[in-house]
Amino acid sequence: EIVLTQSPGTLSLSPGERATLSCRASQSVSSSYLAWYQQKPGQAPRLLIYSASSRATGIPDRFSGSGSGTDFTLTISRLEPEDFAVYYCQQYGSSPQTFGQGTKVEIK
């Protein structure tokens, strides 16, 4: 099983700032099958990025994903008020699919 470790656990930033979230895998993620999700309280997760760097439909271009192998990054170029949430990475290249433990982006 591939273990995904996200860092930091919590990111305290102000609107307009840049957010950089990390997701490190315990072994190489096959074909960069790595996705990122945003989850707000009481809601289902929302897909932001798939295949490490492809934005999902309707996702603003301030969200970008990068990385390969074992190291992946989600960048939010300028935080909007609606971006404060919990973010999860997920690998779907190997079974079982696994999620990271999440990074909370909170308002400073």
Added chain:
Amino acid sequence: QVQLQESGPGLVKPSQTLSLTCTVSGGSFSSGDYYWSWIRQPPGKGLEWIGYISYSGSTYYNPSLKSRVTISLGPSKNQFSLKLTSVTAADTAVYFCARADYMDVWGKGTTVTVSS
């Protein structure tokens, strides 16, 4: 557009079987292009993949739950179901269904509490 909706009992007694259904509306279920997943989230915790099923009925389960989980097609042609046997309090969670592999469409989730 495709929408998913979970349904089933919100309260299950310990040692009994949890049964949920996901209804897919708006197309794509019968296209054969997707897998259909179950994911859960215990209160205040992260996401756990339970397993998924293809339109042809092929299933893949999380080994940590494999001995207790069954995902199947039906009961109606645009539905798929989850059964989890011998539940304990540790199975208390919000259960989501989603279109896989990367999960681009999710249901809103349904809360299942295991308690006597």
